[in-house]
Amino acid sequence: MPAAVNACLPAEFVSVPLPDCDRILPHWAKRAVSGGLRSIYAGIRINNLNDPAIHAGLSGNFIGIMTEQLVACEECGRLHHYRPLTDGQTATCRRCGAVLYRQRAHMLEMMLALTLTGLTLYLLTNAFPLLGLRAQGMQQELTLWVACVAFWKQEYYLLTLLMAMNLLIMPLLELCSMLWITLTIHFCWPPALALTLYRWIRVLKPWAMLEVFMLGVLVAVVKLGDLAFLIVGPAFWSFSFLIVVMAAAASVPDPHTVWSRLEACRRHA
Amino acid sequence: MPDPGISAADILVCRVCGALSRRPLHLEPHDHLYCQRCGGRIRIGRGNSIEVTWALLIAAAILYVPANLLPVMSVYMLGSGQPDTIISGAWHLVAAGQWPLALLIFVASIVVPLLKLLALIFLLLGMQHGSSRHPRERMKLYKMTEYIGRWSMVDVFVVAILIALVQFGNLARIEANTGTFCFASVVVLTMLAAHTLDEHLIWDTAYRQRRDRKKHG
Known part of the structure; x- marks a missing residue:
């Protein structure tokens, strides 16, 4: 009105x-x-x-x-x-x-496109190795998952949990939640779950640290570059794009609009 | 008909979704209010944000000492190894001629956490004394602290990547040490402190003092 x-x-x-x-x-x-x-x-x-x-x-x-x-x-x-x-x-x-x-034109369409792209890139990033290291005929590969469990083998269990949250859980939660929220707004579904999810990803936003990890990867590459033969894996590129897409996906939705449209869905349902 | 006695103080703002609610007429000391829209807890008045932030900051300041003094990782080459602290690691990089990288590590791991601690202490003191000076600038300082804090995690990630990649048995091997754990705790605690700090208090005191001055002057 x-x-x-x-x-x-x-x-x-x-x-x-x-x-x-x-x-x-x-x-x-x-x-x-x-x-x-x-x-x-x-x-x-x-x-x-x-x-x-x-x-x-x-x-x-x-x-x-x-x-x-x-x-x-x-x-x-x-x-x-x-x-x-x-x-x-x-x-x-x-x-x-x-x-x-x-007020942003085509907000929902942009959100849908970005979250679907993000989910695809997330799957690719987790499926392939980021970096490989070859020395004296032996080869080690680094995937996101391996980086997370590295501390587990050294018996730092809390650090493993922190890294898994930063690199695996939070980005996936963010992408899935955004997808669910977009669909909820578009089809005007009952918004209880979408409201809870949006609250969680708003509060937990700082704990998704993909871009910080990327800086860590670059530092490690420079550090190891002299010592051994490094292979840049396919996931390195999908990971770079994933960071860009996640940053865009976080900045496209206007919180006030999303909250009020979810609220409108509740009144409608 | 609406009752006539409502003022701005009767309106509560949900910090998560921004929904406005009306303060209930009777509120027991330990009552919790939850937002009707998003279900988040609503802060009422000052709450205990200042006390909780102080506690987190003191814990982070204590852990900052072992984070810098204890070794973060050990590099074993051909059986013989040496533990490295953050500073000695950066020093090795300088010695190897990679000073931009050393500078990055130094800034992200030593300067940023320290500045973050100092900035949050400065903001807290300002709130406790009801300072009304430069609220815009202090708000910017808060936003910056909140944004920059997560980049300190880069050191923990580098250690994780190195210990995951360099596992060649006796030839070359890297292990994590307690310093990494302390360092990650400092980052997590300061991030939590920035979260619990109620940034609206910067404006509340600034606004209150200006109103008081107008009333008296």
């Missing part, structure tokens, strides 16, 4: 460019950005909390969700009025400048 949302906005709604763009981007890039990615401040500090439109979401419930009218900044907690955007626009916090929410 966008009409009701607009009605509760104060008349003097400001629409100015995103300050972050001004400061971070060079001039040539700023010009390119100002065309497609125009950003606005999302709102005005709420002075009148007795506005009936706000209370529509509050009534009756012990804990009522009012996200349709208000948006809290993720970083500093300041409340803003929600205002619908057009494709390509970004709403930012008035106090700290963080992104509140954005």
Whole structure:
């Protein structure tokens, strides 16, 4: 009900460019950005909390969700009025400048494409060796799995668990969850599982460390390069692409949009 | 009809999904609130985030000492081996002429954890004293600490890759040592500390002080 949302906005709604763009981007890039990615401040500090439109979401419930009218900044907690955007626009916090929410065209299609690509690359990466080492007629191969259990043989069991979580479990969980969330939103399935999964991957995001492992692989390659004959395995390349795809898959979905669309699925179901 | 007594303090924000809820009228000291949308636990007020963060930081600071003094791995070549700490490992790299790599190891394993500890202590002290200076910059510092922390794991991963690859019996063999475990613990503890630190407190105190100044001045 966008009409009701607009009605509760104060008349003097400001629409100015995103300050972050001004400061971070060079001039040539700023010009390119100002065309497609125009950003606005999302709102005005709420002075009148007795506005009936706000209370529509509050009534009756012990804990009522009012996200349709208000948006809290993720970083500093300041409340803003929600205002619908057009494709390509970004709403930012008035106090700290963080992104509140954005409207992205074809978000679901991009998520689907990226998660399917990611899952394929994940399977390839785990099926083939990353590196091989040859010395004096003997050969050792390194796969992701071997790297994880390396500490197990040295009896550091907690480290093995940590590495398995960082390299195997979390990336797979992230990809599968994103796929399930995309399908849930598209087909409007009951969202209980998708909500739980999205919460988990939002909280556990920092523990997926594929890109850090890649840096480790590069360091090891340089370290061993002088001592022995190194073979770069096929998984090395799929792993590089997997990192790029996972980074893209993490940045494409807008959290606010995903949460509110999952919530809409619950109301629909 | 909505009741007239609602203010911004009555609105609770779920830190995970951003859903807004209304603070219940009666709240016992040990009540837990859960978000209706995502099911995550909702933080009420200050909570004990500062105390828990301090505890994690102190544990990390204690483990930082053995992480740097104990050997992280031992290289055995033709039967004879020598254990290496992080610093001596970096020193070997410098001696071998690979100083960019040595610099990377030095920064990721020694400078970053130390800076991370100091930055989190600085932020905590600022929150406890209700500092209102430069909240934007302190927020940036927090975001940076949160982002950079995971890159320290690179040292643990390098050890894992080396011990997995270099297993040629008596010819050449690499083993992990206790230092790696301590080092990984430092990284994990500081990551947890960055997670438990409630970054909204940076803004709460800043905002409160400005409001007080306006009221008095």
